Amino acid sequence: MISKQQFASVFRIPDIPSESEAQIISTWLFSHxxxxxxxxxxxxxxxxxxxTTINILIEQYISQIRLDSFEIEVHDIKxxxxxxxxxxxxxxxLQMTEIQYQRVERAVNGIIRSKLQSTEGFLGEHEEFISSLGIDVGAISKFHHEQQIKQEINKxxxxxxxxxxxxxxGDPSASKALLSLRINEIFEIVSNYPQSIPCLLDIKNFIQPEERSKLVTSFIRDSQKNILHAGTNTVDIIVFYTLTINSFLCIDPRxxxxxxxxxxxxxxxxxxPDTIKNIVQALLETGSPQNKLSALTKELSKEQEKQTSNLTLTWTPDPIDALPDFKKKDIIESLMSIFENKETFVTELVEVFAQKLLSLEEHGLHEIMVKLEQLRPRFEEADLNNVDVMVNDIRSSSILxxxxxxxxxDISEKVSFFVLSHLYWPxxxxxxxxxxxxxxxxxxxxxxxxFTKLQKGRCINVVNAGVVTLEIDIDGTVTKFEVAPARAFAINLFNGRDxxxxxxxxxxLQMDEDLAKESLDFWCKQRVLKEISIGxxxxxESL
Incomplete structure (x- = not known):
């Protein structure tokens, strides 16, 4: 609402004619x-x-009563x-023409109407007066009802x-107010899924075709403002996308x-650039609930259960107006379909799968095999040929x-190798x-x-890769590390040396200088070593 000062700056009071007659009339008008x-x-x-003078007096009077009305508080129709x-x-x-009289009356009625919109309890016996102002009684009643509903809903x-x-x-005005609130909150509603499912159902129950575009606009605007920017890490955006899928399918299953x-x-x-890598790593995760994308692992298991239970005679077709890539609540498929073809996805899958296999302990092979079988239905058979060979290499290596x-x-149980078919590995x-x-x-x-005795005509080429498991005793406290060979042998130099x-x-170690520095720096970060001077x-503590 504008202030009295702002109003006065727009509707200035005309100057009063200097003639004495006009001054006398003006004085009475403002103090009658x-x-x-x-x-x-x-x-x-x-x-x-x-x-002309009469018109100026009228304009002066209208401007003055407009200003005076700002200070008048109205609580009832009387x-x-x-x-x-x-x-x-x-x-x-005053000696006025009909036109001049109507000019003043219109101005007064306008002031009354503006006051009327902030006044309650006026209907019934006062309808005749309200109608005389050119006001639709029903419209005013509806206005007050909507204001009350809006205040209640906003709570x-x-x-x-x-x-x-x-x-x-059953109350169209209340339904509209509730829908308006939910549309304005849609970004936060999606962010709070599944706790916000009741809010999503409110939208589903009351949204009309003409409101759908407002919902989309509000969501996209707030998403771009709050999450689709360089300051948000990729994992958080993927999580938000999964929440978006669940939320909007709740509103519109089509x-x-x-x-x-x-x-x-x-x-x-x-x-x-790291979207695919994050998705694949989440899908192959085997026991890290702290991972924000751990829900994808659960989703993968859930989808396999659905596929099994859906092998029945109960079948429901997709909606006739569904989109070509319509998938009911298939989060994994929706993520994979972000990219134009699966080739990039398969390449990353093989890459991450290889890393997982090479870092697994023996008991972990079963878990990652379960993941592979859950993913298999989503790919062509040929896509996972290399993965099958890789898994077979790990199994064969264990037996060998x-x-x-x-x-x-004489060969220590702590020394073991994976024998890999290098043509099939990344x-x-x-x-x-x-x-x-x-x-x-x-x-x-x-x-x-x-190995050569067991595999006639074959030999293995050992590379400086893999994992070395170390247990370091620092003044009685034993800490376990799994590190690359270069780091393991670098810390081994301190065995018996200060x-x-x-x-x-x-x-x-006949090691590259950069690799030697990186290996020693690693142990400084682990607080096992400290750099006492350059290099x-x-x-x-004593090791």
Whole structure:
């Protein structure tokens, strides 16, 4: 609402003519106190016949009563009627044309109407007065009802776990107010799924065709403002996309709203370089509930259960107006379809699968195999050929490893290898070569020799890759680490020594200088070593 000062700056009071008759009339107009003019004022009214001067007086009076009305508080209809009577009283004495009189009356009625919209309890016996102002009684009643409903509905803003459908059912105004609130809150409603399902059902129950575009616009605007920007990490955007799928299918199971609302999110994820990697890693995760995308793992299991239970005679076709890529609540398929073809997805899947296999302990193979079988229906058979060979390599290596140790008990049980069919595995980054400790090298040579005896005509080429499991005792506290070989052999230099320099590590391990520094820096970050001077490292405590 504008202030009295703002109003006065727009509707300025015209200057009063300097003629004495006009001044006398003007003085009475602004202080009549609902009393008749004096004889001197009546004489001035009779004398004043100039049309221009009379019009200026009228404009001055209208401007003044507009300003005065700002300070008048109205609580009931009777006071409004008195206000009109008071403002129109002087018009009974002025010599005015019909047009001039109507001009004042329209202005007064306008003031009354503006006051009327903030006044309640006026209907019934006062309908005749309200109608005389040119106001639709029903419209005013509806206005007040809508205002009351809106105030009541707004009390429930940000209450995600409550539905108010029953509260407003049968009342179009209340339903409209509730829908308007939910449309304005749609971004937060989606972000709070599944707690916000009651709010989504409110939208589903009352949304009309003409409101759907408002819902889409509100959601896209707030999504771009709050999440689709460089400051949000990819995992959070993927999580939000899954919430969007569930939320909009709750409102519109046909998927039409979902298609319109999800396009900006899909486009943004398509441009993020780490989207596929994050999705694949989440799908192959085998036990990290702290991962924000752990829900994808559950979704994968759930979809397999659905496929099994759907092998019945009960079948429901997709809606006739469903989109070409319509999938009922298939989160995984929706994520995979972000990309134009599955080739990129398959490449990343094989890459991550290889990393998982090479870092698995023996008991973990079963879990990752379960993931593979859950994913298999989503790909062509040929897409996963390499993965099948990789899995077979890991299984065969386990069997072969047991045979090697059985035939040569001098080989430590802690030394084992994966024998890989390199043509089927992703191209691995070639590790820098370095000299292994003599005791380890003897073990490896024995292993290679035994392998050749078991696999006639074949030999293995050992690369400096894989994982070394270490247990480091620092003043009585044992900590377990799984690290790359270079890091393991770098920390081994401190066995019985207090200080080691980068130059010494390079010389003794015949290792690249950058790799030596990276390996020693790693142990500093683990608070096992500290750099006491440039290029010289010391153990934090005795190892």
């Amino acid at each position: 106190q609902h009393t008749a003019p004096s004889q001197r004022t009546k004489s001035a009214i009779r004398t004043l016949t100039d049309e 006071r409004l009627a008195m206000m009109k009577e008071y403002f129109m009283f002087p018009m009974n004495y 429930h803003a940000r209450k995600w776990n409550c539905s108010f459908t029953e509260l407003v059912k 998927g039409v709203l979902l298609d319109n609302c999800s396009r900006p999110i899909r486009r943004y994820l398509r441009d993020r 490893d047991k045979k090697v140790h059985r035939m040569n008990s 191209e691995m980054e070639e590790a820098s070569m370095f000299k292994l400790p003599q005791a380890i090298q003897v073990q490896i040579d024995s292993y290679k020799e035994q 200080k080691v320099s980068i130059d010494e590590a390079v010389s003794e 010289t490292f010391q153990s934090v």
